[in-house]
Amino acid sequence: MTVTATPVLEVRDIVKTYGGVHALDGVSLSLAPGEVHCLAGENGSGKSTLIKIISGVERADSGAITIDGTTHGHLTPNEAIRSGVQVIYQDFSLFPNLSAAENIAMLSELAERRVLSSRSRIRAAAQRVVDDLGLSLDLDAEVERLSVADRQLIAICRALVNDAKVLIMDEPTTALTYSEVQRLFVIVRRLQQRGVAIVFVSHKLDEVLAISQRLTVLRNGRVVESGDASGYTRRAVSKAMTGRDVSETRLVNDVAPDAPQLLEVEHLSRAGGFDDVSFALRAGEILGITGLLGSGRSEIAEAVFGINPADSGRILVQGKPRRIASIHDAVDAGIGYVPEDRLTQGLFLDIPIAENMVAASLDAYRTRFGLLDRRRIRRSIADLFGRLRIQAPNSSAVVRSLSGGNAQRVVLAKWLDRKPAILLLNGPTVGVDVGSKEEIVTILREQAAAGMGIVVISDDIPELVSCCHRILIIHDGHVVAELAGDDIDADEIQRRMAA
Amino acid sequence: MNGTRGALSEMNGRVDNAFSAAIDRIHVAHGVGRMALLLVVTFGFFAVLRPEIFLNSVNLQNIGIAAPEIGVLALALMLAMLTGGIDLSVVSIANGAAITVSSIYTHFATTQGADAAASMTPLVLLAGLAVGALLGAVNGVLISMVGITPILATLGTMQVFNGLALVWTGGVTISGAPAALRSLGSTAVAGVPVLALVLLVAAALVAVLVNRTPIGRKVQLQGANPVASTYSGISKRATLMTTYVTSGLLAGVAGLMFLARNPSASADYGSSYVLLVIVIVVLGGTNPNGGSATVLGVLLAAVTLQVVSSGFTALRLSAYEYAIAQGVILVGVMVLDQVKFRRRRGRRAMSGTAAPEPATSAPTH
Known part of the structure; x- marks a missing residue:
């Protein structure tokens, strides 16, 4: 040769x-x-x-x-x-x-x-x-x-x-x-x-x-x-x-010692997906879940959000056991989910940015007469637009015209407007440019600091290392390791994932 | 620092609102402007060709009386189409409501006398509307709970409702309608037929429902992207159920309007309406795949087709030729739509506003 x-x-x-x-x-x-x-x-x-x-x-x-x-x-x-x-x-x-x-x-x-x-x-x-x-x-x-x-x-x-x-x-x-x-x-x-x-x-x-x-x-x-x-x-x-x-960018806020448990997952199993998975998430915490494609990492998130409900096990939200048999149940319980496939599952592409942002929280804008409070909606949208630094000519532009990073911010905006206690994100920076990627991670840190519980499911290890308090490693449907604090290290994660 | 930021974001918001209002206007103008133009053109065409017949006040009055019932049926179908579905059973439901009202009223009139029957009128009319909503709920259950495709579900219920009406009436036209209803059908306020006012009120209510209420917006989102709306926690069952019950209720209103025009009811009244109504809804700017519709566009389309219909009568053309015209108008407008759409897409591809990295087909890390 x-x-x-x-x-x-x-x-x-x-x-x-x-x-x-x-x-x-x-x-x-x-x-x-x-x-x-x-x-x-x-x-x-x-x-x-x-x-x-x-x-x-x-x-x-x-x-x-x-x-x-x-x-x-x-x-x-x-x-x-x-x-x-x-x-x-x-x-x-x-x-x-x-x-x-x-x-x-x-x-x-x-x-x-x-x-x-x-x-x-x-x-x-x-x-x-x-x-x-x-x-x-x-x-x-x-x-x-x-x-x-x-x-x-x-x-x-x-x-x-x-x-x-x-x-x-x-x-x-x-x-x-x-x-x-x-x-x-x-x-x-x-x-x-x-x-x-x-x-x-x-x-x-x-x-x-x-x-x-x-x-x-x-x-x-x-x-x-x-x-x-x-x-x-x-x-x-x-x-x-x-x-x-990359390794220098780890930046994690301290979680208050008395922060309440927001999510407790106990012995969750689903045939063909994952087996006996337990973990907990406190207010202000960012938990990473990683593993190879097909390891069950996405399936766990999908079960917690009710897309493909678990066969057995318990899910407690803010201390109360919740039956999550559908997405509607999960949203009701106070869980939001930023899907990996944001174009089909997260966004309404041919509808203005503004309407996408309130899609999950319409009921919160009901006035006494059952109509939508349009002034309050406009205020929320202007606020989210600025807070998430979305780059678009105006909020009436359709989402289809946005870049990957801006589109992802619209999905985030949709959930931030709903104000869930727990936000699950599956591959939050897939297909997102480098600049937006950092900003999205920053937004997650801000939300955690404000008391939200955040779960990031990803195989982007540097990203997980940069923002997670704890990381669960999934292999073949099982939690094989949990790393926290100083034990979180990219090489170690990579080794455990492939094991 | 915080103050200036607040002021800035407020100003931002205001500029933004002005923008979105302007865009909304253009957006509405797309379906509406086209129909307004078409209405003026067709009206002018027949007015020039046969002014003595077409511009006759009787003819104009006829348009004002015949268009409303079709308009209300079109609103019913528009709601279904907004979710990405369709409701083929609207005419059957309207007939069901009309037959219900007519039979109950005649029953009272023959057993208890005309006066007693007249005093029961509000109840009888409510029964008609209830039948409309109930039959709509049957569609709703089949589509939202059993999960049957709307076109098949409503094709089936159309046949079933129609068949039930035939069995009930024995296939003959039954006559009799509350006097109050009949007089409504022939009254005009300031030259505008009451039936036309009913259509306007129904249209206004539907517009408020769709654009100003949470459930209405959910219906739109459901049509725009059913998967994303499920993933946003919107209950598909609730939105579809609301849609088809409302659609049935509107069909019930149309059924009462049938009776107001003509105090008789039969199972096969308006058998040509189903296709006509689909044509109207699509012409009015409703996206057949769901997600967007304008009430005003649908209203204009309903009037336009009625103008064409009566214009054809004025020209002594047959119903068959009118059917051909309906088809030609529909296909013609759709072709224009495609041409415009392609040109816009072509421009977009050239200027390339698309994201540089596709996220779905081949995500790279």
């Missing part, structure tokens, strides 16, 4: 702006055949935009993309696929109700424009790829029955059926356990030997540095570091990503 070969993919001086904001500002990158290249960067650094431009989904404002010697001025998704660029997104974009074999080979079969598709031909094509990579996969199983790791392998096989020369994998290790990651890396090495260039987009630096030959770090749409992966430590990369030393 020589890295001197002509690059299979070369992008030069890519510029992309969204409404005056430079998402990418002159980014260049080149990939040699058989190279594993790590693309690192925080949310909003431009990683996703770059991938979209390379795969033809978005068009760059300027710059050139050369794939296999052909320069494309404006690349379409079809051209990108035909030139051998394949992207595996985090959700894998598989068809859950089709078999593994169909998922692997159906699209290429369709691309051949035959009149009739043949089950046996599809099966054979899929088998060929699976054998080639030396995998053991049940090709007849429906994909929705397979594990996350197997689904990922199917997505990789599908890319290979389509003759991938460049394989871009978005956060490939987020949902995998330690041994599954090792299995993935074995396959990645086999792909390398076949001359496939691989781009790993990730923030799990330990893992990625272990397998990458080269590394490019993006920050605010620019390449801030690029070079041989062996020359970097995890700390150096993380500093390059954020522009500062």
Whole structure:
């Protein structure tokens, strides 16, 4: 394997702006055949935009993309696929109700424009790829029955059926356990030997540095570091990503010793989700819950908020046992929830910001005649707008027009207006730019200081370290560790999560 | 420090309110302006073509009497559509209410004499409205508790209500209506038919319900994004139940208006109204997927289609040709909507106000 070969993919001086904001500002990158290249960067650094431009989904404002010697001025998704660029997104974009074999080979079969598709031909094509990579996969199983790791392998096989020369994998290790990651890396090495260039987009630096030959770090749409992966430590990369030393930012207010218990969760279980989970939360406290994707961390929050209620166990809110069988029950009990999927679960996209903000608290604005007190609503909205520093032309703008960080602040505003005793936040800074991220954490600290109990569910460890009084680590549906105070340490958490 | 901040945020708030008021006006103007224009154009068209018939006071009076019942039915359907649903059974419910009132009244009139029956009028009318609300509640239970898709649930209940009415009346037109109701149907205040006033009052109440009450706003939110509204603690059951009961109640009012115009009731009255009412509601600027609607737009659309209908009569065109016209108007306006929407979307894509990082499909950390 020589890295001197002509690059299979070369992008030069890519510029992309969204409404005056430079998402990418002159980014260049080149990939040699058989190279594993790590693309690192925080949310909003431009990683996703770059991938979209390379795969033809978005068009760059300027710059050139050369794939296999052909320069494309404006690349379409079809051209990108035909030139051998394949992207595996985090959700894998598989068809859950089709078999593994169909998922692997159906699209290429369709691309051949035959009149009739043949089950046996599809099966054979899929088998060929699976054998080639030396995998053991049940090709007849429906994909929705397979594990996350197997689904990922199917997505990789599908890319290979389509003759991938460049394989871009978005956060490939987020949902995998330690041994599954090792299995993935074995396959990645086999792909390398076949001359496939691989781009790993990730923030799990330990893992990625272990397998990458080269590394490019993006920050605010620019390449801030690029070079041989062996020359970097995890700390150096993380500093390059954020522009500062992350570990220094831990800032936690003291909780009053006599602060009342707001939430007590006792022996909560839900089949297939989590088992015998107990924890408590006091007023003014920020509790972190972390674990790998699929560990049960989200399911616990969903049970407490009544989305998928627990099968057994007790939930006490402010000392009183509460039956939480629906979201309505949870909200009634004084619990708010900022969902991970804020676009569909948290926001009314085509409705003005102002109306989104009062969506959970309409009943509080009822006047004696049963009508809405519009003056009081306007005052609350103006207040929240200022307090959360939402950047929008005015509160009548629809939420769809906002950036990730501002949209998340609207979801927060909705709950702050409701004034719940307890606020659960699932992935509060996913898809949020670096600046907003800090401000959101600051808002959480302020709310905690004002007496709210806050639970942050996240796999963003630096963020948890920066603001949590205590952190629960979930593995396989169980609480495997609880860290508090000075024991809270990013490396320790990472180690316990993967264990 | 705190004082200046307070003053600042107050000023901010005031500027903001002026803004939102302006935007609201434009927003309303979208559905309403279009319908107002269409109304003027159609009215002018027929007035020029057949002034002697179309501008005749009898014809104008007829528009003022026929449009209201359709308008009230349209309001009922608009509420359902606001939640992202539909209520195909509104006409059947209206007929159910009319038949109830007519049968009870005739029963009293024949057994206890006309005077006794007349004194019972308020109760009889209330019974009609109660039947409307009750049948609406049946829809509400099927949709909000059993969880049947609104279009299928109300298609079913439309047939059931209709069938029950047929069985009850034996398929014939029954006649008889309280005298007070009949006189309302033929009275005008300052040249405006009372029925038209009833429509205006109903419209005003619906507008207040939708825009100024907590439950009304919840209904809108439910239509705009059912998942987010559940996640905001809004009870889907309560909002849908309220919606369909109110829709049934309005249909009941329309049923009384049928009787006020014409003192007879039958199971198949207004059988062409269902589609007409859907056309009106959508033309009036209601989003068929839910989340937004304007009462004024729906009112204007109801009048416009009545103008077209009577214009066609003036031109001696048939009901079939009127049906074609309804379809053409609906499709035409929808096509214009799409063209406008695409152009706006195209502009947005170019200026690119979208967030740089998508949060749903591929979150990166």
